[in-house]
Amino acid sequence: MENLKWRKADISYEKQIHFSKRDFSFESENAGEFITKSLANAYWFFISDVDGDNCPFRPTCSAFLLQSAKETNIFQASLMFFDRFTRDMNIAKGHDHYPRVSAGYYYDPPQNYTLNQGRIKYLPPAFIVDDE
């Protein structure tokens, strides 16, 4: 009973921050991952952070590639990336297709694309995901 009751809440005056911070670390489990991570870091630092907010997806295309490489292997990850890239180029994407994160971007995690039916977590387009 006691743990079903609500308790004193921690009400913060602060506003929630939706800006996502990049993870620039070089942590990786194998050489392939190290290479992709280094490329991604360089891409983030020199290009992505200065060429504006162009990616409508979360995770972003580069983060998608990194996570795919973690989930699968470098070859499968690149296929997943090219598919994502194609979907990104589609000018009529989305409004009734992808769920969204709270900041408004389309939520499109690599787990849905590993070709493992059991790992797919389908969410309807109207759904708002809490975290990225």
Added chain:
Amino acid sequence: MIKVLEICYKGIRFSSHKNHFQFCLPYTFIPLYLYTLLLIISSSAEIHSQTEIEKQFNYAKKLYDEEKYFDAVTEFKRLLFFYDGDIYSYESNLLTGLSYKNGAKFSEAIQHFTLAGLNSKNIDEVFIARLEIIKVNILRRTIGRALALLDSLQNDSKFTRNADEINYWRGWSYIFSDDWENASLSFSTIEPKHPLALLCDSLAHDLYDPTLAKTLSIIPGAGQFYTGEYVSGFLSIGWNVLWGYLTINAFMEDRVFDGLMVGSLLWWRFYTGNIQNAEKFALEKNLEKSNSALRYLQNYYIGKKP
């Protein structure tokens, strides 16, 4: 004694003794004494029942003070369910509302503050209950509602003498809607050097102007320098110089297709990106600044808080 009573009571009706009345007079009041005595005893029982209610109220209050808000609500509800007098209705509803507020159950809180207002015994209690509703609206950032309620308090002649307090909470409403300039104005109507007015004023001056950041970025990098993001500023300058040079160069050499491609796909992308970035930095840094001010207010400011 019994003998005397017997004589007297029978005597009242059947007496022939001439001193009988004088003799018996004190005894005729015995039933009255007894009655009064019983009445006193029973009203002390009434006092006893008063203490039961008081005890229940104090129990609930104790739970509230111990921050056991769920249980406090239960006990206040129990009191209000059985007790239909009006001594505790206002306070019980008010404390129930505060308990709900502390558990972040804001709509329940407002419901009970409204009940407290309806059960208030004087105009001060009405004011307090209505302020609590306003504070909940500030806390959950329904600022439009908070300001509307403050307006209605201000326009009510009953609360003319509470003008300072109304302005104080108006200031807090503006703080929570990130409008530090208006917050400062509201606090300074109470007192020109009000500490919160000074705080809001200094923050308002400290914040970046996102429009200015964007406008400055017409010259690539300038907006980033304005917000103190020098690395990003230099990178923006670098890319824009590079793609700008390649684009113009292509056109100079009559390679129109290359010029269009580099210009539209690359230069344009980095140029608009530079403007977007400058605005983003301004907004990000402003959010960090206002959050640190809010953190300070929540943890260190001594004074009334929502």
Added chain:
Amino acid sequence: MRNFLTIIFLIPLAVHPQSSSFDFHSPENIKKFADHLFCEGDYLRAIEQYELINENLDNDTIKFKVMLGYSELGFFSESNDFFRGINDKSIFYPDAYFLSFKNQLISEPGLIIAPSINSFNSFQMKSFSKLTNISMLYEDKFNISRENFTAPFDAEELNSVSTFFDHKVEPPYKSPALAGLLSAVIPGSGKMYVGEWGDGITALVVTSLFAFLAYDNFRTDHTTRAWIFTGLGAFFYAGNIYGSVASAQIFNARIDFDFNNGLELFLKQQNYFLPEYDFCE
């Protein structure tokens, strides 16, 4: 006259003692308060109060109300834990037994394998058949004729139930293999087959563009550029085949999701075939 006076004098004395020793926490008053909370929909507080007096009163109604309250609050496992403590001689046992199925279906949807019980009334018996039939839809193996499946249902439920049956027998899935194959023949067509027209057209345009660029550069002997375009084109081509298979899988996941959602909505609308309990007049 004397009697009248006596009565007049005694009235104030008689009124006072009634309120004299009011006990907020006596079992009777706790029960009254708990009933009030339950009717207000404040179930958790009501349950807490009922649990305070449960041992004193040992009341079947209270036990059932506690179980119902937990279920209403969404604490289904607590509700079912409580069910285990309800005596099967209790008049509410059939209701509680039935409620435990609802809890089970919401918390872990699956086939109901529990038997019916003799103490079910005819309404409960019918609801039980409905619920067990519906619960079959959650199983992968589905082996029942339409007549048997729809038999227990009423006319107004029949429409939804037949739709569920049809869907279960022949789900409108798209084949991932076919989607992949189509995209291998004509880039993007697999995506179109799945219903992703925009993605399909984009894939077709992009792959064709790179194929053309590669061809054009080979033709004009720009071999390096040609090979770069060939490589990129190949990746877009392969990525699209891969993506078509993935899209078909996601499409199928969507079909399952919508089916389960529809089923849940239907059960909610029917309140899991439970009767309306009215403990508050």
